[in-house]
Amino acid sequence: MTDALTDAARNYWVDVNTQSYEPLRARALGGRNMASAIEATVDALVEHGIDRSWIQVGRDAYLPGSFGLGNTRWDILIAKEEVPLGAIAFTGQSGLSAAKNLTNRIHDWTSRAFSVRSSHDLGGLQPLLGLFIMLEQGNGHRVQSRLEEALNQFHGDELYDEIAYTCFAEEVLREPIAEMTVQRFIDRFSRRLLARAVGPLEDIPPYLEGYREVSEAARGVKSDYALERIPQKGGQAEVFRAVHKASGIEVAFKRRLSPREKAAARMGREIEISRLLSGHPHGTPVLDFDSRHQWFVMPLARATAEEQAVNLKDQKELLRLIRAVASVLAEAHRHGWRHRDVKPSNILLLHGRWTLADWGAARRPRGQTTFAGRTGAYIGTPGFAPPELSVNPHDAVPASDIYSLGRVAAWALTGERPLPNIPLLPAQEPWQTIVREATQHEIERRPQSIDELLTLIDREHDKRRS
Structure with a gap:
């Protein structure tokens, strides 16, 4: 152009x-x-x-x-x-x-x-x-x-x-x-x-202050980063461990695989919401990106929740993860965004904190979507996605993300990968009740907001302590 x-x-x-x-x-x-x-x-x-x-x-x-x-x-x-x-x-x-x-x-x-x-x-x-x-x-x-x-x-x-x-x-x-x-x-x-x-990037949370030099030098130039030769590949993109040449700081460099407009729009969504949530203690900020949405740079995570499966069998660690992801979802929901793909591989352990990443499948606030059919008839990851996302993903609500978060808890405690539309409940309380309520098939029977989910979690844990 x-x-x-x-x-x-x-x-x-x-x-x-x-x-x-x-x-x-x-x-x-x-x-x-x-x-x-x-x-x-x-x-x-x-x-x-x-x-x-x-x-x-x-x-x-x-x-x-x-x-x-x-x-x-x-x-x-x-x-x-x-x-x-x-x-x-x-x-x-x-x-x-x-x-x-x-x-x-x-x-x-x-x-x-x-x-x-x-x-x-x-x-x-x-x-x-x-x-x-x-x-x-x-x-x-x-x-x-x-x-x-x-x-x-x-x-x-x-x-x-x-x-x-x-x-x-x-x-x-x-x-x-x-x-x-x-x-x-x-x-x-x-x-x-x-x-x-989408707001200034000065709002990097204090625990990521070491990345400020990268964000302040950001200019959307790929050659500012030295990439390792072998990436980790996902469905839509590949992620390289990289070094910001000017500062020597290690970062994660995410590059989309497809040249198509749909893939560029997906990465554009991910950049926009990540920068909006950049100041949240459980968001994963985008530090630099190119204007064509071919790549972006973020802090380098230690591991994903999927890689920490053994540690998440500890109910205290699981509760820490669920509360962290719930808090950043609440902030996104407040701005009208829906993640639509909450799953273990999208939850990162970043400098000791659980953060939610990969917002490429997110739905923008009402009135800001490009067109409703862009994402197709189905979105999300089978087993973690709620039933409604296989019918009309554009109509996702906060309870849709709550369902997926409940499935993450079930996966962590049972060690089993959930299957689409088949209940998966941990044996132990209070998580059995929490997961059952969060993953009801009918949307209206689930907690309707993150506040309601957290109230449910607190109530069920209090029952076990009393």
Whole structure:
């Protein structure tokens, strides 16, 4: 998609119908060609994971300003739930026009950005601001140097967070500044928008503080990590033990196996919810990821619950695991998310704490799903998935995850892998009653929330102590 955007920047100066080019004048078709560049940018942002429903163009693309300037108009506005995340302005400068009006245009770009930065109508949020410059060099080499000096100043002062700068000269489109290429602009802008949409990653829990250096250096570049040669393979992805080269910190590097859109959407979900829960003591934070959702990096776990089966026969350790997973599920449920694949291999022992990982099968909050049929007619792992996920997985409720958590407890205490729709109960109380209630076939007969499940657990344990 960035190739299409680069072509649109070139075609701003070239009549695509006749391939003709006349230097030193703004083209009469410039308005149409600018629309093409805007459209190509929207497509590129969507390809990089930005929800199309967040993007506005035209009359609705404005941000509050200050200093009596009122609203400031932008060519693209990105907003989620009416909260502005970022905006992009486009401008084409012909050689002749730039020579005469460059000072005024620099003032315009400065005042527009500064007005937004100083606004009190954004609730304290500072939206990301992008500037896309298309210059026709013509004979104005002095113009180009003045413009580049201004753009470097914008970048250094963080007046604009990201800048794309192209220069059309001698019928060739150039990108004179390495930090302002079209590809970098789209990659970084979209990635920072995604991070802003799901919250900051400063909320790494204290026990994972040793990974902060990785998260602060994160830039979505695979070569920042040295991977071991042999991965652990799962159904949808493979996980490598890796080293963050700059810090020497060991991490887990998860890479999806399929190039298909469905697999990218799955990994995108996993990244989004993991970052939303990054501050939770039993969440597994995503430290770094690429904007195309091909891979992400997370802390390196010591083991999975599946690998700790022997230790989980100890009822105290099992209770610790169940409470940990229940607490992070409660937080996800509060935000409208459903995991839909709670099982031993997705529960990690991370620096002495049980955490819940692999949210790729998760269902987004109502109204945020791309389309209900993407996940297919069945989702989850046979034996651990509740019956309703084989009928309509899109209608998963908190009780669906509670069923799966009950099956994890049954697996741990019996040593048997559960079979679909066949009861599996441990012999010992209080877990026999807890599992029976949590894994009722009918949804309405189970605990309906994590609070209800924890109340059940406390009640049954109190009975045994009294």
